[in-house]
Amino acid sequence: MGLFNKVLASIGIGSAKVDTKLHESQLSLGERITGVVEVTGGNVDQDIDDIYLSLCATYTKEVDDRKVTKQAIIEKWKIAQSFVIRAGEKKEFPFSFSLPLDTPITVGKTRVWLHTGLDIKNAVDPTDEDYIRVQPNRMMNEVFRVMENLGFRLKEAECKEVAHYVRKNLPFVQEFEFVPTSGEFRGKLDEVEMIFFPHTPQECELLIQVDRRARGLAGLFAEALDLDETFVRVTIHEQHIQTLQTELAALIRRYA
Incomplete structure (x- = not known):
């Protein structure tokens, strides 16, 4: 037995x-x-x-x-x-x-x-x-709060496989897609996409993709060729929280 x-x-x-x-x-x-x-x-x-x-x-x-x-x-x-x-x-x-x-x-x-x-x-x-x-931790929550204050709505969040040069340790990144529904960026941008790469609880690197709205025939050609998208990397720290809204607005405005 x-x-x-x-x-x-x-x-x-x-x-x-x-x-x-x-x-x-x-x-x-x-x-x-x-x-x-x-x-x-x-x-x-x-x-x-x-x-x-x-x-x-x-x-x-x-x-x-x-x-x-x-x-x-x-x-x-x-x-x-x-x-x-x-x-x-x-x-x-x-x-x-x-x-x-x-x-x-x-x-x-x-x-x-x-x-x-x-x-x-x-x-x-x-x-x-x-x-x-x-x-999300405090740093991510602050970014979400700022995007909402700037008139953006979180449309989609997705974990997806990306090329090696984009990701860090994992085979995927989590991408957050924001669309402007009010404020100064409505009508100027299609969307802003963000990827978070936390270094510590007090420091985070952001990869931001600004997708400009096509304007006229040249803009349509640029959109068809994905030339209307701009990537920028920025590192934010705990001490930036008080000025985060001003700094993110200026960054998005620069590439809008």
Whole structure:
């Protein structure tokens, strides 16, 4: 009977189970994720090599002129290694780590989750997934507030694959598309797109794309050739918050 149970456990029947319990499932960038991983033994004793947590997110990739949803690992942590879980036994492994600053916020179709896995040799590895709602940190919120004050509305936010020279550590970036609905830029711009590259909680690099509205025949030709789009990089700091609206307005105005 013991041998039969071992065979069943090797294919995942009666094997150890894993369940991750987060203390908070809604977090801002840079905040600490805390929780506990519960491992419950199955019908037989099993050797567990590792427990690992992977922070994952979805993004889109263009394949043959259509969008395909892909998954990427943002960061991975090992929280335990080499132990035995007895049949019916329960063990708990607490964890705590900072939510990486380049984690995408959960807006639009973007999904972020914590994947938990047990590494068991010669057996199906038990897993668990827990979704996280990621909120922007103070620096991002200030940029969103300024754009709203300047008359822009967030039209779309999307994580998508981009060329190597644009992205940083991940295979994708999260792009925010703002359209002018009031104020001085209405009628002058089609949209402003932004990508955030946080360096620290107090410093962030912005890649801004200003898409000018086509004016006349020359403008239409420029738009057709994508010559009406201007990219600019700017780094903002905590001390810029008081003057951020003035500085962003001047930058957008320069390329409008």
